[in-house]
Amino acid sequence: MPDRIQQQLIEARKNQILDAAAVVFAAKGFHPTTTKDIARQAEIAEGTIYNYFDNKTAILLGIFERMKASVVAQAAPPAADVHDVREFLHTFLYHPLMALKADNFALFRIVVSEMMVNEELRRRYYEQILAPTLALAEASIQEQAASQGRSPANLKLTIRVISGMIWGLMLEHIMGDSVVAERWDELPDFLADLLLNGLTDDKI
Amino acid sequence: MPDRIQQQLIEARKNQILDAAAVVFAAKGFHPTTTKDIARQAEIAEGTIYNYFDNKTAILLGIFERMKASVVAQAAPPAADVHDVREFLHTFLYHPLMALKADNFALFRIVVSEMMVNEELRRRYYEQILAPTLALAEASIQEQAASQGRSPANLKLTIRVISGMIWGLMLEHIMGDSVVAERWDELPDFLADLLLNGLTDDKI
């Protein structure tokens, strides 16, 4: 059998296990889920899992790796596409907020929970997702400001504040706040307006 | 023995156990910590724990209850003290941000981690901490706006965005972002300026 097809079969099995794990993790959480649960959901034997993953934590890391591609692709618009601040805010705010609405939050909760407690997961998230996204956003604005002969001193921190807003609103959503939940779709515009114009009379 | 003194002794023992649990939870995380670990740290026998707490989760809830008082007290300024928006922003931003700097983040990480996964903890946090704090902030601004004959339509959402910023920045700090860490002390002023004036030239 050619190596390429062989490789594809292995990938398919891995994905089958990751799909199953995502379902049961989302439903029960990471720790309460047993490897037997995963196997049952994937309709394979428990032992088979260990032909493809070293241990239970490796499965969570596998799920994380798969989330990476989609999150980074959605959250980070190509720098070239951004021509002014309003456009930047729209892409930078709209995509992550809407992506998270589409998913159910359950799996996200599990990953955040483990991340708070697992050094490696935290490091991977920062190095592979958060830092690159922040850097891309920064470069995008940097370039635009430079074309106007400017170099905003607090850009790095500003990017982090904006990114943090999204994180915070997600958490408030997860906590069950109904105001945030009900007005989720308006958030990109609302935040862009707040950022551009500050606390206007309708807000405070 | 009078009931009052009896009650104080029970409280003292509980606090002794909670102190010990906070130390070992912060060091090892909730799940990896055994009841034996807690007992050893508290210098009592394992069984004694169960004279004061129903189970391991009850200990975490106990820690949470103790955090409540201090967090709410620090984060929520009395409404009467606020006379204008700038003053409001200072109290509302300064206290929570500085309180979290003073603590080490370890125990906070553990609580957030369990909260993501534990429905009851999440509900308690929302009902007993987040919602009251938001309501207090809202009332404080509401009152001030009313005195000017105004009634800001988006106040509730605005309060949530500001609160979310703090959450998000905390998470970025926990994730290991050095920009946020290094400029933590400036954040209250930086955020107040951003909120009042929007994205000025130094920022974007």
Next chain:
DNA sequence: CAAAATAATGAGTGATCGCTCATTACATGA
């Protein structure tokens, strides 16, 4: 001081669960 009530103890229990590995089933190729 003795009896009774209360609190502390820690070895033991029962159940759980991640992971292994000897065995079985299947696929490949001569």
Next chain:
DNA sequence: TCATGTAATGAGCGATCACTCATTATTTTG
């Protein structure tokens, strides 16, 4: 068709750990 290599299987192992409870220690009371 048979020999050989590869993948799947699931019973069982070893270890862990939250929690119990019979016993011991301490305090209270008459």
